[in-house]
Amino acid sequence: MSASTAPARRAITPPKRPLPSWRLPVGLAAVVAITVWAGISIEFTLTPLITDIGRGEPVVRGFLDPNWLFIFRVWDAWLETIAIAIIASLVGNAIALVLAFLASPVTNPITPFQKTMKAVMAVVRSLPDVAYGLIFVAAVGVGSLAGILALIMFNIGVCAKLTAETIDAVDPGPIEAADASGASLARRARFAVLPQALPGYLSYSLYVFELNLRASVVLGFVGAGGIGSTIRVELSRFSYENLSAIIIALFVIVFALDAFSRWLRKKLI
Amino acid sequence: MSTITPPRAPGRSFTPPPAPSKLRETIGMLAVTLVFALAVVLADANWPRLLEAPAVLGEFVVLMTQGVLQNPLEAPTNEYWTRSLELMIESLHIAWIGTLIGAILSFPLGFLAARNVAPPGVVVVVRQILNAIRAIPEIIFAIAIMLPIFGLGPLAGALAIGVNSVGTLGKLTSEAIESIDTGPVESARASGASRWQVIRYAMVPQVMPEVVAYWLYRFEINIRASAILGVLGAGGIGSILSALFNIRAWDRIGVTLAVIIIVTLIIDAISGSIRHRIIHGAAPRGVRRRRALTPEPPPV
Amino acid sequence: MIEFRSVTVTYPDGTVGLDDITLDIPAGQFVVVVGLSGAGKSTLIRSVNGLVPVTNGELVVDGSAVHGAKGRALRRLRARVGMIFQSFNLVKRSSVLTNVLVGRLHATGFLRSMLGWFRASDKQLAFEALDRVGILEKAYNRASALSGGQQQRVAIARVLAQQPSVILADEPVASLDPPTAHMVMRDLQRINRELGITTIVNLHFLDLAREFGDRIIGMRDGKVVFDGSGVQADDAVFERIYGRSLTNEDVLGADDVEAAPVSLTSDPDAAAR
Numbered sequence A: 001m002s003a004s005t006a007p008a009r010r011a012i013t014p015p016k017r018p019l020p021s022w023r024l025p026v027g028l029a030a031v032v033a034i035t036v037w038a039g040i041s042i043e044f045t046l047t048p049l050i051t052d053i054g055r056g057e058p059v060v061r062g063f064l065d066p067n068w069l070f071i072f073r074v075w076d077a078w079l080e081t082i083a084i085a086i087i088a089s090l091v092g093n094a095i096a097l098v099l100a101f102l103a104s105p106v107t108n109p110i111t112p113f114q115k116t117m118k119a120v121m122a123v124v125r126s127l128p129d130v131a132y133g134l135i136f137v138a139a140v141g142v143g144s145l146a147g148i149l150a151l152i153m154f155n156i157g158v159c160a161k162l163t164a165e166t167i168d169a170v171d172p173g174p175i176e177a178a179d180a181s182g183a184s185l186a187r188r189a190r191f192a193v194l195p196q197a198l199p200g201y202l203s204y205s206l207y208v209f210e211l212n213l214r215a216s217v218v219l220g221f222v223g224a225g226g227i228g229s230t231i232r233v234e235l236s237r238f239s240y241e242n243l244s245a246i247i248i249a250l251f252v253i254v255f256a257l258d259a260f261s262r263w264l265r266k267k268l269i
Numbered sequence B: 001m002s003t004i005t006p007p008r009a010p011g012r013s014f015t016p017p018p019a020p021s022k023l024r025e026t027i028g029m030l031a032v033t034l035v036f037a038l039a040v041v042l043a044d045a046n047w048p049r050l051l052e053a054p055a056v057l058g059e060f061v062v063l064m065t066q067g068v069l070q071n072p073l074e075a076p077t078n079e080y081w082t083r084s085l086e087l088m089i090e091s092l093h094i095a096w097i098g099t100l101i102g103a104i105l106s107f108p109l110g111f112l113a114a115r116n117v118a119p120p121g122v123v124v125v126v127r128q129i130l131n132a133i134r135a136i137p138e139i140i141f142a143i144a145i146m147l148p149i150f151g152l153g154p155l156a157g158a159l160a161i162g163v164n165s166v167g168t169l170g171k172l173t174s175e176a177i178e179s180i181d182t183g184p185v186e187s188a189r190a191s192g193a194s195r196w197q198v199i200r201y202a203m204v205p206q207v208m209p210e211v212v213a214y215w216l217y218r219f220e221i222n223i224r225a226s227a228i229l230g231v232l233g234a235g236g237i238g239s240i241l242s243a244l245f246n247i248r249a250w251d252r253i254g255v256t257l258a259v260i261i262i263v264t265l266i267i268d269a270i271s272g273s274i275r276h277r278i279i280h281g282a283a284p285r286g287v288r289r290r291r292a293l294t295p296e297p298p299p300v
Numbered sequence C: 001m002i003e004f005r006s007v008t009v010t011y012p013d014g015t016v017g018l019d020d021i022t023l024d025i026p027a028g029q030f031v032v033v034v035g036l037s038g039a040g041k042s043t044l045i046r047s048v049n050g051l052v053p054v055t056n057g058e059l060v061v062d063g064s065a066v067h068g069a070k071g072r073a074l075r076r077l078r079a080r081v082g083m084i085f086q087s088f089n090l091v092k093r094s095s096v097l098t099n100v101l102v103g104r105l106h107a108t109g110f111l112r113s114m115l116g117w118f119r120a121s122d123k124q125l126a127f128e129a130l131d132r133v134g135i136l137e138k139a140y141n142r143a144s145a146l147s148g149g150q151q152q153r154v155a156i157a158r159v160l161a162q163q164p165s166v167i168l169a170d171e172p173v174a175s176l177d178p179p180t181a182h183m184v185m186r187d188l189q190r191i192n193r194e195l196g197i198t199t200i201v202n203l204h205f206l207d208l209a210r211e212f213g214d215r216i217i218g219m220r221d222g223k224v225v226f227d228g229s230g231v232q233a234d235d236a237v238f239e240r241i242y243g244r245s246l247t248n249e250d251v252l253g254a255d256d257v258e259a260a261p262v263s264l265t266s267d268p269d270a271a272a273r
Ligand SMILES: Nc1ncnc2c1ncn2[C@@H]1O[C@H](COP(=O)(O)OP(=O)(O)OP(=O)(O)O)[C@@H](O)[C@H]1O
Pocket: C011, C012, C013, C015, C016, C017, C035, C036, C037, C038, C039, C040, C041, C042, C043, C044
C-alpha cells in the first residue's frame, strides 16, 4: 500500500548543487584560526582541572564554612556599596537621557552635532569600568567618590546607547503630528518622543542599577570604595570563610534587587 | 465614581473633568529624592574633592594627550604603542576564548532552560543555575575558583569569563528558543521525527542566527571584562593599566587608553555589522527580508 | 485503511473535539471534510496521526492502533501518515531540499541525521518528490524565497518523500489565492490517483469540496452529520451541515486557469498574476 508501489517514473536529473557561498567556509576558517591563535597565546589547557584540582581544596573548604558574622561586621561597606550604586545610577542615567536625545537624529536635527555626540558616546562606552576607576582614584583619591564618578561614566555608556537606539526607533506618527501643529524642537522631544522612549529608558535605568552593584565590586579592587575593597583585603589574607560569607550575601542582595526592580518595572511601565 | 454630570446645554460654560491625581508621582519623586539624599550621606564620599576634580582631570587629559601626540615612531613612544597593542591583543584572546567557552556551555543549557524543549522540573533548575551565575561578578569567579586552580594568568581570566558568560547566553538562548515558530516543529513531529531530530531540523535552524548574534554581542562585553580581570593579574591590557597608574606615567596611560578605545571601537563596529548581517540578511537586492528591528539584548 | 470506532476526543480543558465518531475510510479514497469553524475538522485529522490523543474509542490506521500509541510506536505510525498544514510549516531559513528531507528523518539514524549526511537514496527520493510537484529546480533555494503556492508544494514533496500510505491535509489551500488553490488541490488529487495514497483534506469551500472529493464528510459540533459522495452533496446538504443558508464566502470562486492547458511544472503564481 505504500508509495513505492507507484508506477515507475521517468528518470530525473537532480539540479546541480550550487556552489555554497564563500562566506560560511571563510567565516568558519577565520573562527578556527583565531581560536587556535588565541588558545596558543593564552596557553589554553584544562589539565590543571585534573592535576591541580587539589589546590582548590582549601578554597572550597573555606567556602563551605562561611563566617556569617562577617557579613554584619562590614555593614558599613555594604551601605557604602549600595549608596554608591544609587547615586551613580541616578546621576548617570539622568545625564544619559540628555545625551541620548542629543545623539539621536530624531531629536537632534543638527547633523554634525548629533554625529559628534554619537561618537562621544561610543568612546565613553569603549573604556572598561576599571579604567574609569583608576582615573578617578588618581584624580580624587582612594574612596567612594572615585567609585561614584567611575560608575557614572560606565552608566552613561550603557544607558545612553540603549536609550538613543530606542529613540531612533520611535513611531514617527506623533512626531509628525507635533511638527504639523508647529511645536518647537524641545516640545516635540518632550511631548512626542519622551513618552514613547520612557518605558525603555526606565527599564534600562533599573537594569543599570543592577549592573552597578556588581561593577562596584570590581571598582573596590582599584581603591574605589565599597564592598570590593573589603573583598580585596580578605582575599589578600586568604580568609575564604569571610569571602564566602560576603559572596553569599552579595548573591542574596543581587537576587533581592532583581526581584525588586522587576516589581518596580511592572509598576512603572 | 458616583457623580454623573448632567448633559450640558450648548453654549453653557462647563467644568473640565478633574485632572487625575498627581499624588502618586509626587510621592514617587519625594521618595527618590529622599533615597538620593540618604545615599549622599551614607556613601562616605569625600565630596569637597569633587570641586578640585575638574582641574585635576584637565591636567591629566593634557598629559595623556601629550603622550598620544608624541611621534609614535620614535623611542620610547613606539615601544608604548606596540606593548599596549600586544597586551590589548592578549585581552582580545582572553575574551575570545572566554566567549567560546560560554557559547559551547550555554547552547545545550539554553535548550534545557526552554519550556518548549525540556520538562518543567529541568527548566526550573537550569534557570536558577543560570540566574545564579548571572548574579556573581566574573571577578569573583576568577579569584574564588579559577586562580587557585589555574594560577594567575590569562587562562584563569578566560575561564572565569567563559563561565560567567554562560548565565546570560543561556538565558538569551532559551528565550530565543521559546519564541520560535512552532509550525515546523509540529510538521517534523508529524512526519515521525524523533525528539533530537526535531531539535536539529526544526529548532536549531530557526534560532541559530539570533544565538550567534548573542555570542558576538557577548564578545564585545567580554573584551571589557577581560580588561577588568587584568587588574587582578590575569593578563591582558588591564595588568599594565594598573601598573602604569601606580607610577602615574600619564603619557603612557594616554597611549594605552587610546589603544583600548581604538581597538574596542573597531571590534564593536565589525561585530555589529556581522550581527546586523546575520539577523537581517544580506544587503537589499529586492529579496524579501525580515522587516522587524531586532532589539539588542541587554548588555549583561 | 482508517477506522474510527466510537472515537471521542476531549481536550484537557473539557472541550469535546470529536463526539463518538465511527467511520471507515477505505484505501485510496480521496475524502474531503467540511464543516463550520470549530466543528472538529482539524481534530478529526489530527487524531489520525496522534497529534491529538484519542480519549475514548479505537482508531486504527493501516493496521496499527493510534489510540494509546506512544514513543517509538507512535513515531513509526506517523512516518506512514504524511501531513500538510495551512501555513506550510516549513523551516524558512533552510533550503527546500532540507525541508523535503525532513520527511526522510524517520528512516535516518541518529548520527546521520545529526550530521546531516542523508543517504543518496533518500536524496533521490526527495528529488523525485520535488519533481512530482514541479519545483525540482528550486531544490537549493531557501524556502523563504518561494511563493506561497510553491511553499505548499514543498510541503507536499516533504510528505511524498515520507512514502506514506495516508496523507492528511488541514486546510491546505486556505492561505492561497483561488487559481493557486486549484493547482495545489489538483496536485493532491493526482498524487492520490497515481500513487493510490489515501487522502483526507479539510476544506472550507464547497466548490472545491465537490470538485475533488470522492467522498464528503460533513461535521458539526464534533459529530458526522453527512457522509456521501460529491454528487449527493448539493446545496441543501451543505445548508444542513452549516445550519444556515450558503453565502458567497462558502465558495472559492472561478477557477480561471481551468480552461487553459496547464502543465504542472509551470509556475502557478505566474499564472495567478
Ligand atoms: N488545543 C485545544 N484545546 C482545547 N480545545 C480545543 C483545542 N483545539 C481545538 N479545540 C476546540 O475543539 C473544537 C473543535 O476544534 P477544531 O480545531 O477541530 O475545529 P475546526 O473544524 O478545525 O475549525 P476551523 O475551521 O476553525 O479550523 C472547538 O470547539 C475548539 O475550540
